[in-house]
Amino acid sequence: MNRVCFPIVKSAFVALLAIASFANAEETKTVKADPAKGEALYNTGDATRNITACIACHGAAGNSSISQNPKLTGQAGAYLHKQLLDFKGPARNNPVMTGIAKAMTEEDIQNVVAYLSKQKTSPGAARNPATVELGKKIYRGGIAEKHVPACASCHGATGGGIPAQFPRLAGQHQDYTTAQLVGFRSGTRKNSEPMTQIAKRMSDDEIQAVADYVAGLK
Known part of the structure; x- marks a missing residue:
């Protein structure tokens, strides 16, 4: 009996692995970053989910012209991703960004990060020669x-x-x-x-x- 059952169990296990692999592949495919969607969300936001357009604070293509708001271009995608996740929790508490980050899905975050990673950074300049x-x-x-x-x-x-x-x-x-x-x-x-x-x-x-x-x- 053992000699008969083992191949059957093994085959079933292999089949389950194949199904799991397919499911994981589909999930990965679902959340694959889309810079075009990221650009749309960055520029227009999503009023239905209370996601304000990023461009309002961070400027065109992530080059903020408001000195209190950071330039986002030039940052590594993984770093931007982590910061948005941190805004969801207690690590970074910001009255504006916390609410926006909590409304964003993992797909939203990956899309916006993918868009920003393709943009050019505007130069800055030191303004106090004395220091x-x-x-x-x-x-x-x-x-x-x-x-x-x-x-x-x-x-x-x-x-x-x-x-x-x-x-x-x-x-x-x-x-x-x-x-x-x-x-x-x-x-x-x-x-x-x-x-x-x-x-x-x-x-x-x-x-x-x-x-x-x-x-x-x-």
């Missing part, structure tokens, strides 16, 4: 006496970041970067323990100097 050298010194060498590591060690020499781990900083608005560092320091932004500890050791002047310096990186 550029301080910002450069901290970014490249850190602050040894405060145990603040060089920003470049994680975000790269030119501010390009490391996909999925550390964001691109080059060209980002000074006001936005400053606000995020202050948020890490105060604990209102909670989705990076290393940044929380680093920001706690930085003064307002040091934060502003770094934010201004990275705005001019390319």
Whole structure:
């Protein structure tokens, strides 16, 4: 009996695996990113689901002209994806983004990220000559006496970041970067323990100097 049943059971198991593989393939196919749909959602939103058009705050093609709102182009897709998921939970609490992110499906997020990843980043510029050298010194060498590591060690020499781990900083608005560092320091932004500890050791002047310096990186 065992010799007869084993092939039957094995065949049934193989069949189940085939069905599961097909189902997984169909699911993956269903959520495959579509940049065209992402562009449509980015530019017009979806009023039926209370998703505001991203362009209203983040500008055409993700190049925000509002200094308090980040430029989204140039960021790694995996990093943008993580931030939108973080807005859904307690890690990043924002009165505007939390509501929008909660209304977005996984497919919405992947589509918008796919669209943004194809866009060109507009350059920024440092605007305070008096602090550029301080910002450069901290970014490249850190602050040894405060145990603040060089920003470049994680975000790269030119501010390009490391996909999925550390964001691109080059060209980002000074006001936005400053606000995020202050948020890490105060604990209102909670989705990076290393940044929380680093920001706690930085003064307002040091934060502003770094934010201004990275705005001019390319």
